[in-house]
Amino acid sequence: MKNKRIYQVAEFMARVLTNGSKNLVTRETGKVMREALEGRIQSEPQGTVVVLDFSNVGIIDFSCAEEVIAKMMARLIQREYGDKYILLTSLTPNQEENIHAALQTKRLLALSLKGAKKPKYLGVLNPYLMDTLQLILERKSITARELADLTQVEINTASTKLLNLHKARLVLRERMSLAEGGGRQYVYKSLLEI
Amino acid sequence: MKAPLSLHEGSFEYLLSQWGQRLSYPSDIVKINLRDTKFIDPFGMVGLIQFGRYLRLNGRNPFLLLPNSLDVLRYLDRMDFFKYVQNLFYLEPQDFTIEEKYLRRHHSDVLLEITSIENTDDVHIIVEKVRERAENILNIHLHYGPMEIDSFVVALSEICQNIPEHSKDMGFVGIQKYFYGKKLKKNVVKIAVMDLGIGIKESLSPKYASYASHWSDLTAIHLALFKGCSRYDDPGRGQGLTNVRKWVQKWNGKMVIRSGTAYTGLIPTWEFAPYKRSSLTFFPGTLVSLILPEKSL
Known part of the structure; x- marks a missing residue:
């Protein structure tokens, strides 16, 4: 069972930053913040989608973005936090720009939510996976068979794409039983649907 | 060492080059003359502060001959320049004052x-x-x-x-x-x-x-x-x-x-x-x- 947790980053800052700053600047600050966020994420149940809400956070400089977001996304993919996912929300254009630059240097991608609008992609993703990610975000869920049929590719290719997106922690994966003839298959779901 | 009339990021090098020529001088006293200086930007100011620190760290006794221009003095004061240089340089004149009415302005x-x-x-x-x-x-x-x-x-x-x-x-x-x-x-x-x-x-x-x-x-x-x-x-x-x-x-x-x-x-x-x-x-x-x-x- 997947669940969602929203973390108010400003509240974390108020709790762990002794200087009372509202800005996420410097690598040292980033390290303190990352460790606080990691501690909480690790304690969440498996399958949790953590939404980092940046409301009321001042500026985020590149170094801090790299220390907090880029390192966390890299560790998330390495499964250091277990089966968890991270989304970002309520970022200002400047915050998005710096997080994007930080993720780009590590060849990582994160989704930034903007209300009901389409999520923004921060960082980079292998182009061959981008179309599939967009398709899942639009359709909300997809199986390898459906992807193979829709995009006219072999089912193995479709499966590999979906698995890679799941490994990048950009889509959820749930196993379901087939009604007819038994057997099981995976359904890949958009993170936004939790 | 005579500072240029305008001390900024471009002309600070002139001050350093004078220092380069005096490196081997035996005297521990180094005088930086700002008397005729009419303009100093933030680079000139932080440069002077760091130059003072550098001279101190190298066992020299730096003197700063303050600008004659009251406008420049007022500006240096507004930028908190004296807060840092007074512990690094011997200032000449020692007893300069900036009239109260010229101190910090609201619109700066x-x-x-x-x-x-x-x-x-x-x-x-x-x-x-x-x-x-x-x-x-x-x-x-x-x-x-x-x-x-x-x-x-x-x-x-x-x-x-x-x-x-x-x-x-x-x-x-x-x-x-x-x-x-x-x-x-x-x-x-x-x-x-x-x-x-x-x-x-x-x-x-x-x-x-x-x-x-x-x-x-x-x-x-x-x-x-x-x-x-x-x-x-x-x-x-x-x-x-x-x-x-x-x-x-x-x-x-x-x-x-x-x-x-x-x-x-x-x-x-x-x-x-x-x-x-x-x-x-x-x-x-x-x-x-x-x-x-x-x-x-």
Whole structure:
């Protein structure tokens, strides 16, 4: 069972930053913040989608973005936090720009939510996976068979794409039983649907 | 040593070259004459402060002959210059006073008085202070919107944090708005940040010295500014300065870094200056100068 947790980053800052700053600047600050966020994420149940809400956070400089977001996304993919996912929300254009630059240097991608609008992609993703990610975000869920049929590719290719997106922690994966003839298959779901 | 009439990021080198010629003088007294100086920008001020520290660290007794111009004295006072130099230099005259009516004005073009940077908390204080004052100067005079103001503060943060992060020393920063009548017919904001630390070459040496055919200050600054090189292996490191350079380029600004015996940087078309120089008088640490012009409406 997947669940969602929203973390108010400003509240974390108020709790762990002794200087009372509202800005996420410097690598040292980033390290303190990352460790606080990691501690909480690790304690969440498996399958949790953590939404980092940046409301009321001042500026985020590149170094801090790299220390907090880029390192966390890299560790998330390495499964250091277990089966968890991270989304970002309520970022200002400047915050998005710096997080994007930080993720780009590590060849990582994160989704930034903007209300009901389409999520923004921060960082980079292998182009061959981008179309599939967009398709899942639009359709909300997809199986390898459906992807193979829709995009006219072999089912193995479709499966590999979906698995890679799941490994990048950009889509959820749930196993379901087939009604007819038994057997099981995976359904890949958009993170936004939790 | 006679300071130029106008002491700024371009002419500070003149002062250092005079020092280079006097290095072997036996006297421990070094006098810097500002008597005829009519203009000093933040780079000139933080440069003088760091020069005073450098002389002290080398066992010299530095004297500062203060400008005759009351306007210059008032401005130096407004920038908190005396707060730092009085412990470094013997000031001449010792008993100068600035009349009360000339002290701090409410409406000032000072975005940040000379401020010391010793640790991360200092960077937070600087960022907070500049964000508070940004509306008055960056928005009204430079027409920067919220996005540009945030980018400006991020650039400032990246440059300032290099001091506690890399220099192994403390540093100073100062920011002021000016009108560049002759060159640009626009307002500009000038940022100066300096430390007397290990410098870029020493910071990068363990990782890059053996790969370079001619390992020099110029090569090291070039790697840090244009190639995103850092002494750390993590690919995310070293990008702060590179990103600042990209923003400055986008805003058609000027960015110069001096470290050791060389400088290099971005020189926009509105400025007449060499983009790199080497074999200069050695001065420790890293000196950063940014000049960002008003946004065209």
